[in-house]
Amino acid sequence: MTKELLKGNVAIAEAAVRAGVEAYFGYPITPQTELLEHMSKRMPELGRAFVQAESEVAAINMVYGAASTGKRVMTSSSSPGVSLMQEGLSYIAGSEVPSVIVDVMRGGPGLGNIAPSQSDYFQMVKMAGHGDYKQIVLAPATVQEAIDLTLLAFDLAEKYRTIATVLLDGNIGQLMEPAELPPMRELRQTPPDWAVSGAKGRKKNIISSIHLQPEELETFNHKLQAKLKLIAANEVRYKEYMIEGAELIVVGFGTAGRVAQTAVKLARAQGIPVGLLRPITLWPFPEERLSQLADEARGFLVVEMNAGQMIDDVKIAVAGQCPVEFYGRTGGVVPLPDEVLATIAKLDQATLPANRVAALNG
Amino acid sequence: MTTTPVEQLVYQRPAALSEVHTHYCPGCTHGVAHRLVAEVIDELGIRENTIGVAPVGCSVFCYNYFEVDFVEAAHGRAPAMATGIKRVLPDRVVFTYQGDGDLASIGLAEIMHAALRGENLTVIFINNAIYGMTGGQMAPTTLPGMKTTSSPMGRDVETSGFPIRICELLATMDGATYIARRSLHNPTEIRKAKKAIKQAFENQLHGHGFSLVELLSSCPTNWDIPPAEALKWIEAQMVPVYPLDDFKSVKK
Numbered sequence: 001m002t003k004e005l006l007k008g009n010v011a012i013a014e015a016a017v018r019a020g021v022e023a024y025f026g027y028p029i030t031p032q033t034e035l036l037e038h039m040s041k042r043m044p045e046l047g048r049a050f051v052q053a054e055s056e057v058a059a060i061n062m063v064y065g066a067a068s069t070g071k072r073v074m075t076s077s078s079s080p081g082v083s084l085m086q087e088g089l090s091y092i093a094g095s096e097v098p099s100v101i102v103d104v105m106r107g108g109p110g111l112g113n114i115a116p117s118q119s120d121y122f123q124m125v126k127m128a129g130h131g132d133y134k135q136i137v138l139a140p141a142t143v144q145e146a147i148d149l150t151l152l153a154f155d156l157a158e159k160y161r162t163i164a165t166v167l168l169d170g171n172i173g174q175l176m177e178p179a180e181l182p183p184m185r186e187l188r189q190t191p192p193d194w195a196v197s198g199a200k201g202r203k204k205n206i207i208s209s210i211h212l213q214p215e216e217l218e219t220f221n222h223k224l225q226a227k228l229k230l231i232a233a234n235e236v237r238y239k240e241y242m243i244e245g246a247e248l249i250v251v252g253f254g255t256a257g258r259v260a261q262t263a264v265k266l267a268r269a270q271g272i273p274v275g276l277l278r279p280i281t282l283w284p285f286p287e288e289r290l291s292q293l294a295d296e297a298r299g300f301l302v303v304e305m306n307a308g309q310m311i312d313d314v315k316i317a318v319a320g321q322c323p324v325e326f327y328g329r330t331g332g333v334v335p336l337p338d339e340v341l342a343t344i345a346k347l348d349q350a351t352l353p354a355n356r357v358a359a360l361n362g
Numbered sequence: 363m364t365t366t367p368v369e370q371l372v373y374q375r376p377a378a379l380s381e382v383h384t385h386y387c388p389g390c391t392h393g394v395a396h397r398l399v400a401e402v403i404d405e406l407g408i409r410e411n412t413i414g415v416a417p418v419g420c421s422v423f424c425y426n427y428f429e430v431d432f433v434e435a436a437h438g439r440a441p442a443m444a445t446g447i448k449r450v451l452p453d454r455v456v457f458t459y460q461g462d463g464d465l466a467s468i469g470l471a472e473i474m475h476a477a478l479r480g481e482n483l484t485v486i487f488i489n490n491a492i493y494g495m496t497g498g499q500m501a502p503t504t505l506p507g508m509k510t511t512s513s514p515m516g517r518d519v520e521t522s523g524f525p526i527r528i529c530e531l532l533a534t535m536d537g538a539t540y541i542a543r544r545s546l547h548n549p550t551e552i553r554k555a556k557k558a559i560k561q562a563f564e565n566q567l568h569g570h571g572f573s574l575v576e577l578l579s580s581c582p583t584n585w586d587i588p589p590a591e592a593l594k595w596i597e598a599q600m601v602p603v604y605p606l607d608d609f610k611s612v613k614k
């Protein structure tokens with residue numbers, strides 16, 4: 001296999017094709033549209049289903065239907081479109097059909113703009129849909145990661161019969177980088193035993209999210225929560241950079257994580273003992289690892305392209321052991337390494353132990 | 363020598379209809395519609411090849427009453443869900459069963475676009491001029507002047523608009539191939555309804571595209587009219603607003 005120059009959105013679409021996606025349903029919205037456009041050509045070429053739906057509401061319910069047959073299916077959208085999908089996502093979670101959703105985030109609230117943003121963290125990680133559920137959230141920072149995590153999303157969705165999402169800012173969706181696509185996977189031949197396919201020689205299957213009796217729904221919810229616990233225990237992923245001997249920990253995902261990595265490198269060159277933890281899974285969140293790091297750290301800096309959303313989860317992990325500072329840009333503004341570097345330097349000064357301050361002054 | 367059978371079975375539960383009691387109110391014609399659909403499924407021999415899509419409404423539990431694979435959609439989204447299923451399993455028979463609030467109000471976009479795309483689906487549309495499940499609120503199909511719990515003085519067209527005629531609307535769409543309205547208010551009409559339902563399923567089997575049968579149906583409970591009179595009310599009040607006809611039947 002060789003590397004090709006690929007645009008994030010197109011890379012995700014082609015990765016999904018190679019992962020064996022058998023149906024794609026979507027609605028145009030910038031900055032995700034290239035994904036839909038790639039599918040509109042590739043899926044019919046391969047004799048697979050592509051529908052440009054009348055809305056994101058319809059698209060997610062087409063996903064719900066197709067996923068009920070046990071096939072690999074997906075949709076993609078950007079922030080306002082994902083808001084429209086929340087009811088459908090809740091039904092999908094409640095009936096446990098595996099589905100893959102890609103959200104290429106843009107600036108909000110409202111119509112906002114089409115510039116890159118990370119302001120859907122709450123919507124995706126804290127489940128804006130009604131009812132108690134969580135969805136797996138994978139956050140790539142490069143085109144290669146976007147490809148790898150798309151594959152992983154299909155595998156995890158199927159393994160746990162759950163929703164797996166790929167959450168990226170418009171920057172990763174739009175940028176072009178050399179990356180390697182996986183080989184074409186074989187399609188599944190027989191449907192899983194829970195799927196609807198026609199009750200031939202077996203009892204009928206029903207896909208539903210309704211449990212009218214409270215006790216019955218509670219029993220289902222216990223089962224669902226047990227599954228989510230299992231995912232939380234097994235599927236945490238993150239990357240660390242210069243974490244050895246780091247007294248200050250920067251946390252950022254996606255493009256913010258990339259910018260932070262450059263800032264950490266610059267800070268290290270100035271002798272500031274800082275490292276980066278970049279969550280790959282936003283749910284499940286690398287809480288345990290962050291809590292471990294908090295045992296030794298002087299301070300944390302969370303960098304996001306929003307007004308401060310993931311910082312809540314970092315604070316839960318740090319549990320008051322040291323200060324947690326924030327640097328964020330909103331509205332589609334991408335933070336620059338210099339800005340992050342200056343914030344790291346400030347945090348360094350603010351958290352220096354008294355004896356070291358004295359030594360510096362002496 | 364010839365023998366004469368002592369008993370001859372002339373009537374039985376269709377194999378596609380589950381052997382359970384339904385939760386429908388006495389005199390509700392949802393049950394009649396179920397039986398007709400089940401008979402058609404039996405007659406066409408498609409029970410093991412069919413996937414149903416249930417709505418949100420009084421028939422939300424219809425998946426318990428049919429012996430076929432079923433999914434339960436979000437309110438109004440059955441045509442989208444059915445589209446998803448049919449696109450990945452084109453050789454299966456897929457039908458939705460939807461009420462008038464579900465199909466003609468919250469799900470209007472989904473039904474229109476499924477028809478426009480000519481999705482090869484069968485839609486059974488139960489028009490009872492009311493939101494049954496939530497306790498009798500005004501539906502888009504509620505007749506002018508008709509009292510409901512959310513139009514207590516009667517539907518005022520000045521402020522609440524006019525009834526929607528789904529068949530007439532969908533018949534304008536090129537993707538639709540069979541669009542018919544029937545009623546369940548007497549045995550003659552019920553027989554006609556069954557024929558239409560059968561045609562709507564046959565259309566799908568022949569790959570013709572989108573078919574919809576609207577059935578005028580009673581809701582004695584929320585109309586606050588005894589069952590027998592409710593059937594007469596359909597004939598006297600609903601049929602003039604919702605004429606019974608084939609609005610489109612494209613022979614291919």
Ligand SMILES: Cc1ncc(C[n+]2csc(CCOP(=O)(O)OP(=O)(O)O)c2C)c(N)n1
Pocket residue numbers: 418419420421437460461462463464465488490492493494495496501
């Ligand atoms: C998104 C959403 N909005 C509202 C409801 C509440 N609701 C449930 S059934 C229903 C009306 C159903 O009426 P209709 O489709 O006419 O079916 P019927 O009960 O008359 O057969 C409504 C409004 C819901 N379940 N979901």
Ligand code: SF4
Pocket residue numbers: 385386387389390391392420490494495580581582583584
């Ligand atoms: S409320 Fe009306 S539509 Fe619902 S079951 Fe009762 S009679 Fe039938």
Ligand SMILES: [Mg+2]
Pocket residue numbers: 461462463488489490491492493494501
């Ligand atoms: Mg109704």
